[in-house]
Amino acid sequence: MKKNNLLRSLVYISLCVSTLVSCKKNESLHNKKNTDSRPNILFIMSDDHAYQAISAYSDKLIQTPNIDRIANEGILFTNACVTNSICAPSRATILTGKHTHINGKIDNRMPFDTNQVTFPQIFQKAGYTTAMFGKLHFGNSPKGVDEFMILPGQGSYINPDFITSKGDTTITGYVTDIITDFSINWLDKTRDKDKPFMMMYLHKAPHRPWWPSPEKFKEFTKKTFPEPASLFDNNEGRGSASKTAQMNILQHMTYGLDCKIRPETIKEMGGVKPHVRAMMAKGKDGIRRDGFTRKYGRANDEQKALYDPVIDSINIWFKTYWPTMNDQEKMRWKYQRYMQDYLACVSSMDDNIGRVLDYLDESGLAKNTIVVYTSDQGFYLGEYGWFDKRFIYNESFKTPLMIRWPNEIKPGITNDEMVQNLDFAQTFLDAAKIELPTDMQGESLVPLLKGENNKWKRKAVYYHYYDFPAAHMVKRHYGIVTKQYKLAHFYYDIDEWELYDRKKDPNETKNVYHDPAYASIVSKLKKELKELRIKYKDSPELDSMYIEMTKRKEL
Template sequence: MKPTFLTIAFAGLFILITSCKQDAKDLAPKKPNIVFIMSDDHAYQAISAYDDKLIRTPNIDRIAKEGMLFTNASVTNSICAPSRAVILTGKHSHINGKIDNISPFDTTNVTFPQLLQKAGYQTAMFGKLHFGNNPKGFDEFKILPGQGDYYNPRFITATGDTIVTGYVTDITTDLTLDWLQNRRDAEKPFMLMYLHKAPHRSWMPAPRHYKEFTKNTYPLPATLFDDYATRETTAGPAEMNILKHMTLRYDLKITDEVLEELNIEEHLGIGGLNKFNPEQRAEWDKVYGPINEAFKKEYGNMNDSTLMVWKYQRYMQDYLGTIAAVDENVGRVLDYLDNEGLTQNTIVIYTSDQGFYLGEHGWFDKRFMYNESFKTPLLIKWPNVITPGTTEDEMVQNLDFAQTFLEVAGVTAPEDMQGKSLVPLLKGEKEKWDRDAVYYHYYEYPAEHAVKRHYGIATKEFKLIHFYYDVDVWELYDRAKDPQELNNVFNDPDYAQVVSELKDKLNGLRKKYKDSDSLSNQYIQLYKDKGLIEE
């Protein structure tokens, strides 16, 4: 039977409508991909977009050059696992329950990856999560157990564990690129969490960086020999002084044989060297063997000052050596996005789980609300949205990431999230940003490094901190006049009005975020119940 004119007309109309629908679909804006890059303990001082005195990080800097550099980004609780819980949940530690590295993460918390996955995003996580072995909201994950190892690391997957030979920073990137190349669904937007172990203690560089970095000498921090004169009961007792608490064996790679010859007793083994295969150990010994021999010869002539300087230099050589590999590998991922045509519709974030002390106040580690651990690096690029090369000094926190990602994806954030989306700042709409202060609370005491419990408020001009539990001490810092935070002016009559205003503002933030002395006491009782605090 021959087709009638009417049949042909309807067929033509159907094809036209279908074609128009497909064209409209192709023209519809696609949801942005999200690449979240986070390192562990990466100090902003060790990113050359912030300061190039210590190291050049050209690939991380690319994110700032093509996007935005935040100069007032901070964390809500400067310690690894709690920081990550805040990022995932968009809630302060006292709300999500992950107050420290000891307590388990409450898996009934709803995380932003779960919400993005539900909204149609393909999701993946590779690298260091640092709590829990089965993260929710991910189509695929390969994560390090706990702290993980620098060499020949074990990875946890949904189907079982696997050990991969090589250097962890390179391997984490290999896994990430493998997913992007081979299992990414091109029809879906994706959210990728690319999480580095480095530069976490015990700071083991990749072999290709041994020789270069162990020969470097770095400028000494102005506060390396801080005596904590106005902070004797708060900063003074902390156990993270480079001279007193940084170990020669675990941290600085001095061998048992040398320590025995020098009659030095230490209890921590050299972190990670037991993971080497024979070839890796031989390569290590070629460079670190002579360092041990030189130390053996020099040690007898060292006093406290010269030993402090020697330790600082060894610390920086290895710490910054691990960052060199992070920067190279960030470049690999950025290059892939460029080469595959993904850059234009992908927002890329680089940050750390908190800041870190690189000799300031004589310290390593973090935990305090003082600047170097409170402040965290944050660089974001989003083509056609962020003006390249922008610097932003508004006060933002890791608390804000979840709501930012949800808004980027067009997903409504749950009402109980406590942050603020950064999208207005990314778009240059500063008039829509109304935050003038941020809140901080640290809980893990008594514990490693002996940093006392404290909470506080920071504005661009001042920082007010209350240390509690076994002390009752207030500190105030004038951030403009005293950027190194050496002088506690809480009892200075000239600052009485500032103290009064900040206490009122602090009480307002505590009420807003639903924190209180009563809740703090509950967490203290939790420590007592676990036997971490004596009754």
């Protein structure tokens, strides 16, 4: 183990030395004053960060003072949403400014169309220096970036592997800290300071499985969090798709991967109820291991010495009390374990975002830097008893979005227009005064950023989710969403429609599709949905094509 630590340390040192050498080679260039007045772009994105876990939206669960700084000094969007609530497709939409049925990345398995032009490529061609650090989630060589350091696939929280332009490496430490270290180092040392920059600072946190840093783990396991009112909701007022989804905290959240119960504890107890299938997978050595062992096995002895006391206390409690608890008590315990780890990961991320914002202030870069904070989609934090995302319902469909742009955005304002991650690429390009590609499908948010709301014409957004049958078993569906209504069509193995009155039923618990009082609304929205599908070049023929492609992938 010590030998591995030494090797990892040497790799880390070699990367730092490489950076310093590169810095020396370009010292004369970096000492030049940047005469290009176009704004810098800092795009910060997390993974599965629910807007409910940001105090700018709600302070019931956690305080996020650093993320809130962006909202307090800029604009907070309250109706921002995604086109397809799953990680890789959302990222493909952000990079291309196109719906997933156009860029090919309809789910986490289907390949991205590498012929698609991404906005970093356009920025690079327009004279910006560009970089990407953190989680991309697909592809090993991102286009349009001068420097990159990305996690392979989902990545790891503890001692993560990275793909770089110089080769693969493993770095000892906590992933959120490491991504931030390299992002600040690039801003401070290695970027071409004669050019404006566009940097993508992409966190793995707080994606499942939730492994906090040792100090946050110790702190947050002592906390108790308020339960959502709908924790025990049975989705009676919704359609059948919500009843067959496999994302219930009690029934589907694993003991090892998610709750930090050691496999030895489960074995010693003779199994536990309800039974939840352990998530087994092969490691690099080809050996199948459960989720706890596989993830925690990355920790070295020094790190385990910090984690073990907390993990041991959780396991002792579980072994003592779990057998005597009823299902309601078990649900409540698993919810608290979920929130403790999830929110601990959020807290680390907020601390690190604060480090980057502080650097911008101290270096003077903040004055001409657009700072964006968002997530690749929303997430369920126990609402309706769920975790995960995928649905068109609010907790999954809506995503946090706040933007700071000194001297352009009036500080502390909010906006409730229907905006999407589809719009990000065009917004960044427009703000940088770069010509917009004609095949992008989004709309620039710049008029909204500058308070010119009368120039915003969009009244409805389009959503399409494809990843079924697959993990969590959320059925395929597409839909149209306005400020007042949400109409969704679930298809593939069912043919069901759902309509929600977002004003009268903000929690979307009562499907009024069959209510005669809404007949005219249904007719109007179906017509508009059909028009949106035509506008965005989606169709029943494409649905059928992607179904067949998915089946072939499964075979």
